[in-house]
Amino acid sequence: MANDLIHVTGLAKTFESGDQTVSVLSGLDLSLAGGQSLALTGPSGSGKSTLLNILCGLERPDSGHLHVAGQTLAGEGAPVNKALEQAWAGLRRQCIGVVFQDANLMPALSLLDNIRLRASLAGNAGDSGQQWLSKLGIGELGERYPDQVSGGQRQRAALAMVFAVRPALILADEPTGSLDRVTAEAVADELFGLQARQGCGLILATHDPELAARCQFQLDLGHRGGA
Ligand code: ADP
Ligand code: MG
Secondary structure: OOOOOEEEEEEEEEEEEOOEEEEEEEEEEEEEOOOOEEEEEOOOOOOHHHHHHHHOOOOOOOEEEEEEOOEEEEOOOOOOHHHHHHHHHHHHHHOEEEEOOOOOOOOOOOHHHHHHHHHHHOOOOOOOOHHHHHHOOOHHHOOOOHHHOOHHHHHHHHHHHHHHOOOOEEEEEOOOOOOOHHHHHHHHHHHHHHHHHHOOEEEEEOOOHHHHHOOOEEEEOOOOOOO
16 A cells, blocks of 8 residues: 555565474565554564564565565565665664664663764754653663663663654564563553654564553464464
8 A cells, every 4th residue: 555654465484494494474464554553473483573674674575575665675666686775774774763672772882872873874963862861761871871771771772762763663573571560561651652652653573462452453473364
């Protein structure tokens, strides 16, 4: 569909494991519009991370069509080789915010400088970064380095960094998986609150049924039944 942020049809991915070929995704169809949220669920090994990696260009599908933010990235009409790499790099810089389970902060930069760098790469150089740290409840920690704060604070800083990009799409792989229950809920509140305010799309992979239930849509990769 023309207005979809993500439109995927017939996506397939296999991996070679020793002398075996393992089919991780096959015949996967999926659409997401701006402002919508989707939870990827399913047991460990069902392909949640693989799908997120394909949706941000870190893995290539074997076959299928993939459109992200109006660009064709796999299937007929997709660029190849260097042009494909450049298309993905541009999307990751300006359009897609990725949150991993282990906060993807640069260890040599303070929290604030991590956010400023990410914002300026996305073309938001005027962004002070401070407002995002404050919104996420860690406004006083900007001068600290990632190894000088707790895991929950690092995860909030990683979210601040993603929001400073003002992405059209957020991909989050077990974003609260390494946090205790109370911190996980607080981080999830921020994630959903900011997603609603910015109106961006969100796809998150999670083992946590409560977190999955907070998304508008759920896709169980363990029991997909062809969808
Ligand atoms: P999930 O995130 O749902 O736990 P993954 O997407 O990480 O699942 O993995 C799906 C399957 O693909 C697993 O069987 C995993 O071992 C396999 N896999 C993932 N990445 C690779 C890779 N780079 N090479 C070989 N096998 C892989
Ligand atoms: Mg995973």
